[in-house]
Amino acid sequence: MKIGIISDIHSNSEAINCVLKNIEKVDEFICLGDIVGYGTEPNYCIKKVKDINCRCIGGNHDFAVVGKLDINYFNYTARAAILWTSLQLKKENLNFLKNLEKRIELKDNVIAVHGSPQNPLLEYILDKDTASLIFSKFNFKICFVGHSHLAGCFSFNENNNQIDYINFSNGGYIEISKNKRYIINCGSVGQPRDGNPQASYGIYDLKYNAVNIYRVSYPFNLTQGKIINAGLPRSLADRLSYGR
Ligand SMILES: [Fe+2]
Numbered sequence: 001m002k003i004g005i006i007s008d009i010h011s012n013s014e015a016i017n018c019v020l021k022n023i024e025k026v027d028e029f030i031c032l033g034d035i036v037g038y039g040t041e042p043n044y045c046i047k048k049v050k051d052i053n054c055r056c057i058g059g060n061h062d063f064a065v066v067g068k069l070d071i072n073y074f075n076y077t078a079r080a081a082i083l084w085t086s087l088q089l090k091k092e093n094l095n096f097l098k099n100l101e102k103r104i105e106l107k108d109n110v111i112a113v114h115g116s117p118q119n120p121l122l123e124y125i126l127d128k129d130t131a132s133l134i135f136s137k138f139n140f141k142i143c144f145v146g147h148s149h150l151a152g153c154f155s156f157n158e159n160n161n162q163i164d165y166i167n168f169s170n171g172g173y174i175e176i177s178k179n180k181r182y183i184i185n186c187g188s189v190g191q192p193r194d195g196n197p198q199a200s201y202g203i204y205d206l207k208y209n210a211v212n213i214y215r216v217s218y219p220f221n222l223t224q225g226k227i228i229n230a231g232l233p234r235s236l237a238d239r240l241s242y243g244r
Contacts, residue, residue: 005202007032007146011039012190015199018218032146033059033114040226058100059114077233109141151187168213169194197243
């Protein structure tokens with residue numbers, strides 16, 4: 001059994017198309033939120049996740065677009081894109097976003113959230129201190145997260161209480177070991193921020209108890225042209241070149 005893990009597509013049709021073209025055969029897909037926001041293809045990206053029968057969690061952008069999260073949590077550029085997106089979405093897709101879950105249980109003790117288990121919509125797990133707190137408060141074996149757009153993995157060793165971080169900005173591989181617990185971010189499909197502009201995704205292989213993170217190039221110049229033509233803030237286009 002293999003699960004394809006995608007997150008933070010952010011209305012980027014070029015990136016999601018390249019990921020779905022590149023990815024090996026999986027048994028199911030999950031999306032860890034932020035299907036929309038920033039980019040110009042929200043309806044297309046929602047159709048895509050529906051087409052692949054993807055189980056989806058709602059992210060902060062998804063819920064802000066439908067009025068379930070205060071837009072004041074966002075900076076100017078994000079707000080501009082959220083307001084723009086809310087005017088573009090078909091009614092059926094607004095309803096789809098409204099009804100997204102905040103947490104998915106993949107199997108016993110393997111969960112998926114957008115930000116973190118204690119604050120699914122807004123908390124970023126960016127450092128070992130935050131990860132340590134989450135490991136102490138929650139008893140998952142693996143928690144898959146999105147939100148930060150940084151591919152990487154925090155692990156907690158139960159024998160010596162040590163927390164390690166591995167950066168997966170160029171892809172990578174984690175073998176799940178017996179004495180460790182994990183917070184894994186498979187990166188962002190549509191707006192990577194870890195210095196690598198390639199789209200990021202993961203595959204959780206339950207048979208081999210391992211997670212692979214992959215990066216794939218996509219024609220971001222097309223995405224940038226659409227963002228500029230739509231009149232969205234220029235920085236949303238520029239950052240795609242650098243993966244920042
Ligand atoms: Fe996001």
